[in-house]
Amino acid sequence: xxxxxxxxxxxxxxxxxxxxxxxxxxxxxxxxxxxxxxxxxxxxxxxxxxxxxxxxxxxxxxxxxxxxxxxxxxxxxxxxxxxxxxxxxxxxxxxxxxxxxxxxxxxxxxxxxxx
Amino acid sequence: xxxxxxxxxxxxxxxxxxxxxxxxxxxxxxxxxxxxxxxxxxxxxxxxxxxxxxxxxxxxxxxxxxxxxxxxxxxxxxxxxxxxxxxxxxxxxxxxxxxxxxxxxxxxxxxxxxxx
Numbered sequence: 001x002x003x004x005x006x007x008x009x010x011x012x013x014x015x016x017x018x019x020x021x022x023x024x025x026x027x028x029x030x031x032x033x034x035x036x037x038x039x040x041x042x043x044x045x046x047x048x049x050x051x052x053x054x055x056x057x058x059x060x061x062x063x064x065x066x067x068x069x070x071x072x073x074x075x076x077x078x079x080x081x082x083x084x085x086x087x088x089x090x091x092x093x094x095x096x097x098x099x100x101x102x103x104x105x106x107x108x109x110x111x112x113x114x115x
Numbered sequence: 116x117x118x119x120x121x122x123x124x125x126x127x128x129x130x131x132x133x134x135x136x137x138x139x140x141x142x143x144x145x146x147x148x149x150x151x152x153x154x155x156x157x158x159x160x161x162x163x164x165x166x167x168x169x170x171x172x173x174x175x176x177x178x179x180x181x182x183x184x185x186x187x188x189x190x191x192x193x194x195x196x197x198x199x200x201x202x203x204x205x206x207x208x209x210x211x212x213x214x215x216x217x218x219x220x221x222x223x224x225x226x227x228x229x230x231x
Contacts, residue, residue: 009155036222041224041227042224042225043119043206043222043223043224043225044158044206044208044222045222046219046220046221049219090157090158092157102148102160102163102171103150103158103160103220104160105157105158105159106157107155107156107157108155108156108157
């Protein structure tokens with residue numbers, strides 16, 4: 001079975017500050033990992049994904065994440081927060097050995113950006 | 116570029132009524148997924164299709180839920196005899212893959228269900 005744990009249901013940063021959203025995974029096989037963003041009353045948009053190529057993954061809107069197998073982590077970062085980054089962020093995992101991309105999501109982290 | 120579209124976006128229904136949601140995936144995507152998301156939670160997998168075949172169903176999908184994907188194109192999710200606990204957002208997603216996993220899954224904007 002696979003799972004992800006997102007530490008911190010709410011994170012608040014000032015505009016221009018570093019954004020760090022934490023995600024730890026559990027998987028008995030090599031995982032594929034994803035970060036999605038959800039704006040209010042909308043569906044999910046893919047930010048970035050790790051599929052066993054480079055461990056540092058760059059995504060859209062200036063976000064990036066680093067896969068660390070030794071720490072079973074896939075934390076999401078952005079050097080400088082913008083007001084438009086305020087949203088809910090979900091980490092998700094699927095098995096690299098599975099036959100379908102069924103995703104298991106974390107409970108989400110709500111990012112608040114203040115002036 | 117047309118994304119995944121879902122209809123209706125919002126539905127309010129009385130307990131005991133049946134509701135049906137429709138999903139149109141991205142053209143030529145062979146996989147289609149249904150997820151459910153309740154307030155404060157991440158999406159939970161319900162079921163998925165490869166072309167017209169329903170290949171996996173979550174135990175979350177009770178007997179009151181049925182999903183179809185005739186002809187491997189659009190899909191419908193029907194909930195019979197709705198209960199208040201069915202209130203959630205139902206997300207449809209699609210992807211293209213010949214084998215394996217790791218391909219990008221694209222989500223629609225969801226269909227909100229409120230059972231009163």
